[in-house]
Amino acid sequence: MSLLELDGVGKRYGRLDRRTVLRDVSLAVESGEVVVIWGARRSGRSTLLRVAAGIETPDSGTARFEGRDLRARPGATLGEGIGYCHRAFAAREGSPLLDQLTSGLIARGVPLTTASRRASESLERVEIGAWARCRPEELDGGEAVRAAIARALTHSPRLLIIDEPTIDVDVLARDGVLALLHSLAQEGVAVLATTGESTSLSGARALTLSEGELHGPPARELAEVVALMPTG
Amino acid sequence: MQSAVHWALLGLVIERPSYGYELAQRFEQSYEGMLELSGFSYIYTALDTLRCRGLVEEIPGMGSERQPKLGYRATAEGVRDYQQRLIAQMREDFRRSRLFARQLAVLAGEPELALDVIESYGQACLEEAGDALLPDVEDVCADRGSGLAERLVSQERRLAMEARLPWVDYARREFKALAADRLQPQ
Numbered sequence: 001m002s003l004l005e006l007d008g009v010g011k012r013y014g015r016l017d018r019r020t021v022l023r024d025v026s027l028a029v030e031s032g033e034v035v036v037i038w039g040a041r042r043s044g045r046s047t048l049l050r051v052a053a054g055i056e057t058p059d060s061g062t063a064r065f066e067g068r069d070l071r072a073r074p075g076a077t078l079g080e081g082i083g084y085c086h087r088a089f090a091a092r093e094g095s096p097l098l099d100q101l102t103s104g105l106i107a108r109g110v111p112l113t114t115a116s117r118r119a120s121e122s123l124e125r126v127e128i129g130a131w132a133r134c135r136p137e138e139l140d141g142g143e144a145v146r147a148a149i150a151r152a153l154t155h156s157p158r159l160l161i162i163d164e165p166t167i168d169v170d171v172l173a174r175d176g177v178l179a180l181l182h183s184l185a186q187e188g189v190a191v192l193a194t195t196g197e198s199t200s201l202s203g204a205r206a207l208t209l210s211e212g213e214l215h216g217p218p219a220r221e222l223a224e225v226v227a228l229m230p231t232g
Numbered sequence: 233m234q235s236a237v238h239w240a241l242l243g244l245v246i247e248r249p250s251y252g253y254e255l256a257q258r259f260e261q262s263y264e265g266m267l268e269l270s271g272f273s274y275i276y277t278a279l280d281t282l283r284c285r286g287l288v289e290e291i292p293g294m295g296s297e298r299q300p301k302l303g304y305r306a307t308a309e310g311v312r313d314y315q316q317r318l319i320a321q322m323r324e325d326f327r328r329s330r331l332f333a334r335q336l337a338v339l340a341g342e343p344e345l346a347l348d349v350i351e352s353y354g355q356a357c358l359e360e361a362g363d364a365l366l367p368d369v370e371d372v373c374a375d376r377g378s379g380l381a382e383r384l385v386s387q388e389r390r391l392a393m394e395a396r397l398p399w400v401d402y403a404r405r406e407f408k409a410l411a412a413d414r415l416q417p418q
Contacts, residue, residue: 216358
């Protein structure tokens with residue numbers, strides 16, 4: 001059983017034209033791997049992530065996280081196993097970063113001191129601990145992405161889903177964001193991301209999405225099993 | 233001189249004067265997965281060819297005093313020819329890309345065949361993009377000269393796909409449309 005399994009997922013939008021956004025998409029993501037899906041605009045990449053996060057339900061096929069059908073509890077796994085990062089750090093203007101991360105945890109019933117500690121640790125983990133008292137509008141593109149990842153990390157996700165992590169990031173800072181995602185994978189977190197830039201595919205299992213169809217290896221290739229003893 | 237191995241070997245001699253065995257070792261390390269030697273001894277044949285063409289010259293007594301070895305360094309002509317070869321090679325790469333696109337277009341009457349080719353090409357692009365390593369930023373800060381070849385190769389692999397992946401996407405759409413047209417009743 002894979003951590004995330006999409007099996008024959010189809011998705012359509014629109015009442016009249018019923019535009020097909022995803023066609024028979026199958027994908028398996030394992031713990032500790034980075035999977036990056038390249039796609040042009042309107043290829044369906046963001047929809048694919050929302051279905052994988054359980055935010056949207058597929059019209060056909062199934063999306064399972066840890067074996068459970070995400071359709072059964074839409075959105076319920078967000079913050080409980082799945083961390084979803086929006087392209088931009090949607091923030092309440094004026095509140096310092098640390099307060100925003102802390103209040104998100106308090107809203108889920110975490111005690112104040114624990115929430116504050118976890119928020120600080122998350123900011124440190126993504127290397128913006130020094131910006132804890134900054135307001136979100138004071139962050140540059142790379143820092144804002146790190147803040148979004150930090151917010152997801154406060155819930156200790158086993159799967160981190162992130163939409164175009166490098167799109168608004170300065171060219172020189174992009175590799176730092178990618179290195180952060182790979183380091184999270186080394187700690188066991190599965191990372192599923194989309195991109196419109198080929199450079200973001202480095203070191204990842206890379207796939208492309210074209211007109212809603214996924215191309216590339218749908219599952220991680222496992223090493224061939226070699227028998228230590230002669231069989232038969 | 234057509235042999236890619238000869239030019240690659242000349243490049244190593246330009247990078248640093250060296251003797252035969254060391255060059256064979258550096259060749260394997262530097263061009264692993266890109267070029268292959270038929271055997272270590274081929275290095276001496278190739279060095280002799282480069283020497284006869286005046287691209288390298290011998291340096292007697294290289295290595296330790298106890299075991300002096302015959303070394304090689306590049307001549308000025310060798311450096312100039314190598315530079316010209318790099319420029320010509322780049323143009324050859326462009327020509328190959330155009331040739332591939334032209335040859336694919338021949339399959340307009342068999343779009344399903346073309347789509348299979350595009351699928352394989354796209355897969356190769358994804359592997360190339362995914363296998364390229366992220367450059368180590370700390371290494372660059374510490375010493376810009378160290379690991380330069382690895383960084384240049386890595387970035388070339390990563391950035392080359394910036395054009396190829398959208399091209400695969402585009403070609404797939406073209407041939408899918410052709411395939412759909414064939415399914416339409418006349």
